[in-house]
Amino acid sequence: MRIAILHYSKPPVIGGVERVIGEQAAALTACGHEVQIWSADESSAFREMLEGKSLDAVIVHNVFTMPFDLPWTQELIELTHSRPDIRWINWVHDVRWSAQVPAAVHVAVSDFRRKEYAGVTKQPIHVIPNGCDAAAVLGLTPRVQALKLEAHVGPVLLQPTRFVRRKNIELGLRVLAELPDALYLVTAAPDPHQKDGVKYFRELKKLAKELGVARRVRFLGLEGALSDDDVRSLYQMTDLLFFPSTQEGYGLPLIEAALHGLPVFCSHIPAHKEVAVGATFFRLTASPKGLARKIKSHPGMQARQARRQMMMRLLWSRIVHEMLQPLLSGRNDT
Incomplete structure (x- = not known):
């Protein structure tokens, strides 16, 4: 699959989510997927790429639920509606903005966060923990x-x-x-x-x-x-x-x-x-x-x-194989 991973910033910027998306991208690549990470300052380039190249899935980390760049958030929410050919994944680490809900598959990093986001949407919310590269x-x-x-x-x-x-x-x-x-x-x-x-x-x-x-x-x-x-x-x-x-x-x-x-x-x-x-x-x-x-x-x-x-339990290879890939392929929507 051709997969894009989006977040406000990306490695080598130091941060918890930045580490997660870097390790997630590496694990997906190891499974044979074509993966690219995009940050907020690359939003224009991402939009141009999207117009000229098809994607199978976009995993959006926190941009739908945090208020750091609301124009970009709004743009991505509109894309979830206008590009239903793409599998959109709303990966929720934190919830500080919830005025709109994207047309996406929702993933929370913990059951606590799932319960919190359940107050925002009645759609199914899957719990997939962030992996850890223990090695x-x-x-x-x-x-x-x-x-x-x-x-x-x-x-x-x-x-x-x-x-x-x-x-x-x-x-x-x-x-x-x-x-x-x-x-x-x-x-x-x-x-x-x-x-x-x-x-x-x-x-x-x-x-x-x-x-x-x-x-x-x-x-x-x-x-x-x-x-x-x-x-x-x-x-x-x-x-x-x-x-x-x-x-x-x-x-x-x-x-x-x-x-x-x-x-x-x-x-x-x-x-x-x-x-x-x-x-x-x-x-x-x-x-x-x-x-x-x-x-x-x-x-x-x-x-x-x-x-x-x-x-x-937190091996990225196990998480990707058992939890994430079924969502990306649509085999586990409920």
Whole structure:
């Protein structure tokens, strides 16, 4: 489809609606549509374009409901009546002007705004939330984006570590077996120059298979070494740092996780007690079932899960595919 998106201003102008229309245009373009953004100071050029080139749809953000340029608002309202061949979408973020209602499909960004605009028109008002490009907001690397962790419904546990026996990765596997919907990410790959590391990795793979968790543990380093930015992105996209070392001299991941607001479960050993901030400590003799129970009920972990669920809900690709495209095509008018 050939689609125009209209607002008073557009990127690179900084503003909430400006960011929304930029991300909306990118998402529609990714779906194969031809999209162009127009601002108020381009209204004459837009009108000339409209006269010489057909459009399938025009998405108007706030211009029908805000009084910043009423001559342009009036002109666009008249166009909604004179050009019924175009699919007009009235995207309502705010309502401060409602003297006239366009001949358009009405979209409110929240149910609160829908109820408010229902006092203006008795026509159907669809609720479509503004999406959010979480990957850009969080600065996620392409490699971590490709994991699509926002789509995973269960807990996502992270252990940034090398394949050294004192890292006690096997305890993580046993805990994973008690969390049937969880995912366990281990950053390392075995170092071919360390024979015991390679042997330990083989033992872990065998244990994962025996426990029935082989498909839910990801040894990310096998696909190539992770960069520092990749690890930072993992701190942003996981729900809990699980760090069960039997011995450490320091424990840098505990500090890094705390700086990223990632809840920490770590072994009760001297170095961890010295450096960890706000961590949940457990004894190395703790049962995997008991640890799994504490992890599931941890409020910080639950909050991180809800955060990932919000990312999934507000993915522009999902919003465009499931909500916006049906309106643009006329498949969801009621």
